[in-house]
Amino acid sequence: MRFAKLLFLTALTAPTFAQTAATSEEVETVYPDAHTLYLDIHQNPELSSHETQTAAKLASHLRSLGYDVTEHVGGTGIVAILKNGTGPTVMLRTELDALPVEEKTGLPYASKIHTKDDSGRDVPVMHACGHDLHMAALVATATIMAHSKDTWHGTLMLIGQPAEETISGAKRMVGDGLFKRFAKPDVGVALHVSNESPAGKVGVGSEYRYANADSLRITIYGKGGHGSAPNTTIDPIVIAARTIVALQTIASREVKPREAAVITVGYIQAGTKNNIIPDHAELGVTVRTYKPEVRKQVLAAIARITKAEADAAGVQREPLIEHYESTDAVYNDPALARRLTSALESALGKEDVLEVDPLMGSEDYSYFIEQGIPSFYFALGGAEPQKYAQAKASGETLPSNHSSLFAPDVDPALHTGIAAEVAVLRNLLNASPEELHKSASEGSGRN
Numbered sequence: 001m002r003f004a005k006l007l008f009l010t011a012l013t014a015p016t017f018a019q020t021a022a023t024s025e026e027v028e029t030v031y032p033d034a035h036t037l038y039l040d041i042h043q044n045p046e047l048s049s050h051e052t053q054t055a056a057k058l059a060s061h062l063r064s065l066g067y068d069v070t071e072h073v074g075g076t077g078i079v080a081i082l083k084n085g086t087g088p089t090v091m092l093r094t095e096l097d098a099l100p101v102e103e104k105t106g107l108p109y110a111s112k113i114h115t116k117d118d119s120g121r122d123v124p125v126m127h128a129c130g131h132d133l134h135m136a137a138l139v140a141t142a143t144i145m146a147h148s149k150d151t152w153h154g155t156l157m158l159i160g161q162p163a164e165e166t167i168s169g170a171k172r173m174v175g176d177g178l179f180k181r182f183a184k185p186d187v188g189v190a191l192h193v194s195n196e197s198p199a200g201k202v203g204v205g206s207e208y209r210y211a212n213a214d215s216l217r218i219t220i221y222g223k224g225g226h227g228s229a230p231n232t233t234i235d236p237i238v239i240a241a242r243t244i245v246a247l248q249t250i251a252s253r254e255v256k257p258r259e260a261a262v263i264t265v266g267y268i269q270a271g272t273k274n275n276i277i278p279d280h281a282e283l284g285v286t287v288r289t290y291k292p293e294v295r296k297q298v299l300a301a302i303a304r305i306t307k308a309e310a311d312a313a314g315v316q317r318e319p320l321i322e323h324y325e326s327t328d329a330v331y332n333d334p335a336l337a338r339r340l341t342s343a344l345e346s347a348l349g350k351e352d353v354l355e356v357d358p359l360m361g362s363e364d365y366s367y368f369i370e371q372g373i374p375s376f377y378f379a380l381g382g383a384e385p386q387k388y389a390q391a392k393a394s395g396e397t398l399p400s401n402h403s404s405l406f407a408p409d410v411d412p413a414l415h416t417g418i419a420a421e422v423a424v425l426r427n428l429l430n431a432s433p434e435e436l437h438k439s440a441s442e443g444s445g446r447n
Ligand SMILES: [Zn+2]
Pocket: 129, 165, 401, 402
């Protein structure tokens, strides 16, 4: 039966015309290897910037398919290029890294890996963000593209990016000459699996996909003393408490109601003992926005309110605001999003392409966009469809990415990921660079 099916598949694969949808036979042919690779990577996760085995596995698969592979780009990153005549250069990116999370999914292939983190602590490691699925899909897509060179023309540039979870790998790859030593893509593409939609579907959207993220450390100074004699002190804890409450008025009172802004104080640290008023208090703040002008407005308001609260308490020393980390929003080029949404609809069926809301998470893929690569970043459904329906009905939420229980429904999600990537790549690699530039510049309404 299996043999007969294989013969049948061989006869149907290798399409001879410029179709964009992968045939289901093409996907089925590569699927068993993709699934094996998924299980292998899932059981051998590596932390950010330490993805040496993972990168080597991808490199060897891609090399055996005929890609020109370069390793150690920006640390453990890889670049794999397949040239196929004249045409545009299209980049597809996967991340390589896993997280210090102990897997509790109970799956037979659950990760049992422990390692030392950068500070020398023993930590469990898990592909809790689903990057293992992205890698398996990318290698399977690479296989289909290498075996169907009559369906596209141009240059396919696949990259395995390290250290996405620490928001540093994209910048390091660019710094290591990603777009100078290799090629500057006309268009870039990436996807991310999550439980926000059911496996078997993809989620698309125009403009913002992920948010600007800014990390602030705020030190509020006071004047310490005895807890029984507050009159001899300026209590930084009280100032911090007032500041936290006042910061909440930025999103609710200052930002236009239809604009998005999140200000979260994730920690407050102050003091050592109940009867001592400390000298200072520290707040850790994350700020999420989409539009640059809203980002500017919110950051300025945080500085203004923090200073004014300290001033109101009579503190001489201005609070210290350290802006120690930031990532820009991931922006989907509108014309490109329109073009690829219809490519996905015709490949997967309209009912399997959902319009999804942008997320307030952050992603350093934005660093590639900043280098002038118009991009399309889409969502891949990961939730087991029945569980998804039950959760929707009961109002519960399924485990999110980074949860120790995060477990995508691999078969439908991986099948769909491969089919979607092939559809998108073939669509782009049947256009001329001029056509892609034109549609991208027409659509760029970003300010
Ligand atoms: Zn993640």
